[in-house]
Amino acid sequence: MARPRNKEVIHYHIMLFPAIVMLAIFCIYPTLGSVMAFKSFDPIKGIWGSPWVGLDNFRSLFEIPDFKRITVNTITISVVKIVLNVSCALAFALLLNETRVRWFKRSVQTVVYLPFFLSWVIMAGIFKDFFSVEGLINGMITRLSGHEPILFFTSKAWFMAIIYLTDVWKGFGFNAIVFLAALTSINPSLYEAAEVDGASRWKKLTHITLPSIRPTIVLILILSLQGILSGGFDQIFNLYNPLVYSVSDIYDTYIYRMGFQNNQYEFATAVGLFRSAVAFLFIFCSQWLAEKYGDYKVF
Amino acid sequence: MLTIKKTKQDYITDTVIYLILIVLAVTTLIPLFNILAVSLSDSAKATAGLVTVYPLGFNMTTYMTIFKDHAILTAIGVSFKRVVLSLIVDMVLCVLAAYPLSRSSKAFPFRGVYMWIVVGTMLFGPSMIPMFFTVKDLHMLGTIWALVLPGAVGQFYIILMINYFRSIPQELEESASIDGASPWRRLLQIYLPLSMPIVATIALFVVVNNWNAYYDGLIYSINTDDYPLQTYIQQLVVNLDMSIRDVDQVKNMLAVSNRSLTAAKLVITMVPILLIYPFMQKYFISGIMIGSVKE
Secondary structure, three states: OOOOOHHHHHHHHHHHHHHHHHHHHHHHHHHHHHHHHHEOOOOOOHHHHOOEOOOHHHHHHHHOHHHHHHHHHHHHHHHHHHHHHHHHHHHHHHHHHHOOOHHHHHHHHHHHHHHHHOOHHHHHHHHHHHOOOOOHHHHHHHHHHOOOOOOOOOOHHHHHHHHHHHHHHHHHHHHHHHHHHHHHOOOHHHHHHHHHOOOOHHHHHHHHHHHHHHHHHHHHHHHHHHHOOOOOHHHHHHHOOHHHHHHHOOHHHHHHHHHHHOOOHHHHHHHHHHHHHHHHHHHHHHHHHHHHHOOOOOO | OOOOOOOHHHHHHHHHHHHHHHHHHHHHHHHHHHHHHHHOOOHHHHHOOOOOOOOOOOOOHHHHHHOOOHHHHHHHHHHHHHHHHHHHHHHHHHHHHHHHHOOOOOOOOOHHHHHHHHHHHHHOOOOHHHHHHHHHHOOOOOOOHHHHOOOOOOHHHHHHHHHHHHOOOHHHHHHHHHOOOOHHHHHHHHHHHHOHHHHHHHHHHHHHHHHHOOHHHHHHOOOHHHOOHHHHHHHHHHHHHHHOOOHHHHHHHHHHOOHHHHHHHHHHHHHHHHHHHHHHHHHHHHHHHHHOOOO
């Protein structure tokens, strides 16, 4: 095409104008508002008029014992979830890939993708009922074994088991989509050649299938790093209670309680800013790794 | 393709694989059928903990109660309103932003700067507290706009849309441009009609995300009348036990709650998602694949 025609460029600016204004108001301006982490917030003076206190909020952040606890919890929960989600999704994709009956494959996919689209509010409501004293699980336990009902949500160990279990339950089908796509792109002549050589199913899995999709697995693991400081706010926020704070409190739930329940706005913002800055580093590294080793580019 | 006779062992392996997959599918469905069964069961039977995946003492009284409940009907109204408004606002913003950004840097020299703003704000978003004060300072607390506007620009959707626009053959546009069509006409008459699959995908993303959102309703509402349905449910079933300090309190709380009625409210909240699920399955998956296409 020839050199840009100025008349058209003006139209392009006009088209972008509404989106850029919205981003300025609802993204850039509040991001700048994070300076309240360095202030002592006074609701009357607002974010910009409040007095500066330097690094005081961060100093108290690093001093309190909560900080160590939420850091350990967030990273532990994220890592366990990443490992469980990737391995379960992979196992499911490999099993599904072994089936040849199309309607069966389709039906299974339709069923297991469904929970992904339901909100954690709904899921939390369902699971709180499911694991409650009069719920299905405790009903089975009391009737089959005569055991006392288990209080799943107040025992720390059981609660974490439920966090991991429900997370996998909700996401394993949907997370498998990427692996299924990678599996269908494997050249079928590889399998045919292996069959001629008399390779068993297991041999085909370990010598053709897994090596072929290894780049995809590595890529998914690298990209999962981006969420390592999130830990899944919606799930934990909707399922936890004060009895299990010590094992399940993560950055985002802590920021919510400090900010909106204790009204320590500037302190909560300091935690948020610290979290965002470290998360940004993780995103940056993960993108760099993905481009280097995963042959992948988002932008 | 070569056909090789299946051995006996192959049949056993196949059977095991099919069985595992059936068990997985059933496991996925059990909690959903269980809540449906509880919602349709007699309240006493439900409280006794006897309900599994089919209703005991079938009745619809819980649903009748819901349709007379002013609070939940208001919440359903707020949710529908936010979904419709978001659909309009988000789609317009997305299409208008994606078209100029899909031009080459030659045709649109400022593209790079705008792309930086879009991608930068996606990677480094604002945290909860300053976000809340921004909405408060704009006097939007308690209005429907607090639920619609803050998330109206979907940077990820814009990137999906840009990638799709770029896959449309340039020749089409060049001929229109020679005929003297303005950028607006080229977008509305050439690009948009050809991009219906991605428009549908993004529209479904917007509907599902808005229907499922509860957090903005929680922090930006003034009265409980402002709550969208998910926030109403969140307060009802989830937030109740925030004051719990010991195990006995848990038992008491469970004893007084009306289990069947709560279950019916959860089912009602799921219905819209279940209704559009067939379309979602078709478009979401293609949407994910389009998203992984390099720009």
